[in-house]
Amino acid sequence: MHLRHPRHRRATAAAVAALALSAGIPAATATAHAEAGSAVGRPGDVVSSAPSAFHPLPGQPTNTKAWKVHYRSTTADGAPNVVSGTVIVPQDGRTGPRPLITYAVGTVGMGDSCAPSNNLPYGTAMEANLIQQFTLRGWAVVVTDYEGLGTPGVHTYTVGPSAGHAVLDAARAATRLPEAGLGADTPVGIMGYSQGGQASSWAAELQGSYAPELKVKGTATGGVPADLMKVADFNNGSYGSGLIFMAAAGQDAAFPELKLDSYLNPAGKALVAGMKESCVAIDAIAGSFKRISDLTTRDPLAQPDWQARLNQSRLGRTAPAAPVYQYHALADELIPYAVGRQLRSEWCAKGADVQFDTIWLGEHVSGVITHSLEVGNWMADRFAGRAPHPNC
Structure with missing residues (x-):
């Protein structure tokens, strides 16, 4: 989604206008804000906001207020875009500053219906119970939808720089949303696992140069797909092979010159088209135990341009500042x-x-659940100003 093109600005404006109508905001006003937000202003500026809700399970009450926001951010190649997300603030009587977690979810899928902002109000978001652990500590939380997930365009799944920008700009947007009661001095923690591990790690690497004004106290990141080429090779033909094709579609969305469609055979085209409209449960089943050679006429990952773009998302080149x-x-x-x-x-x-912990019992999905208390306690220590315990 490259909002430098007028057709994309119009699409974003239309989407924000539709959101505004559902919230009782004049469509003309919201559209004007969307047009302005896509072309001018700063990354992290709020383009529009509307009341929302946060429920860990369907109908389960929480003592919070929430807003769906559209905010300015930046694509992987540096163009301005607009991303959506959700700001959640506990209503616990606390006055004065409170910490903020900018939370990056794991893989939810590529269809717009999968976006966290479309599920958090109804108790159908997969990581809502984890997010509630942080609101119960009195922390505000902002959850990005990532580029192209819930906004016009295809979700740029696994494109690290885009995701890192979205996570950092979500924090900026939360501190600039007047209703949230936060501010520029708000202490910020970055969190994420799996896809969210990639996004949070990219946010940690980019923060010093892209968002140095944020008061980031630490990053908790797990199950990180730090090298996409190695992850693709590991999953080729296995249980997780659908993730390879989702990632290829995400990279192609960010970099259309890769021309993914030209590599796919009819079965591959059908699979990828379905993935763009579906959520992770369907995508994982549909794509599992397939080899790249089953769905392509030639392997895109063997091509220099694909390798260069995947390498662009590789982590480890920059030390996080916090x-x-x-x-x-x-x-x-x-x-x-x-x-x-x-x-x-x-x-x-x-x-x-860096403090690195090995999860000795369990596997990928269980790791984010079983380690959630350690993650929360580590971040609480950072907010309290206690010294970390690196084990490099």
């Missing part, structure tokens, strides 16, 4: 443990403050 808590399951069946360890080694070699 401390990092990184965790990975030894028996991770989707993201090789060695990929996580390599990221830790590269960050440590560059002088980063």
Whole structure:
């Protein structure tokens, strides 16, 4: 989604106008804000906002207020875009500053219906119970939808720089939303696992140069797909092979010159087309146990242009400015443990403050659940100003 093109600005404006109508906001006003937000202003500026809700389970009450926001951000190649997300603030009587978590969800799918902002109000978001652990601590949370998920265009799944921008700009948007009661001095924590691990790690690497004004106290990141070429090779023909084709579609969305369609055979074209409209449960089943050669006429990942773009999303080149808590399951069946360890080694070699924990029991999906208390406690220590315990 490259909003420098007028047709994309019109599409975004139409989407925001539709949101505004549902919230009782004049469509003309929302459209004008969307047009202005896509062309001028700063990354993180709020283009539009509307009241929303946060429910961990259907009908389960929470003592929070929530808003759906559209905010300015930046694509992987530096063009301005507009991303949606949800700001959640506990209503606990607390006055004065409170911490903010900018939360990057794991893989939900590529269809717009999968976007967190479309599920958090109804208790159908997969990581809502994890998010509630943070609101119960009195922390505000902002959850990005990522580029193209819930907004016009195809979701740029696994495109690291785009995701990192979206996570950082979500934090900026939350601090600039007057109703949220936050501000420029708000202490910020970055969190995410799996796809969210890639996004949060990219946010950690980019923060010093892209959003240095954010008061980031630490990043908790897990199950990180730090090297997409190695992850693709690991999953080719296995249970997680559908993720390869989702990632290819996401890279192609960000970089249309890759021409993914020209590599796909009829079965591959049908699979990818379905993935763009579906959520992860369907995508994972439809794409599992397939080899790249089953769905292509030639392997795009063997081509220099594809390799260059995937390498552009590889982590480990820049040391995060704030401390990092990184965790990975030894028996991770989707993201090789060695990929996580390599990221830790590269960050440590560059002088980063990294605490790495191995999840000895469990696998990829369970890791984010079983380690959630450790993650929350580590971040609470960062907000409290306690010294971290790196183990490089």
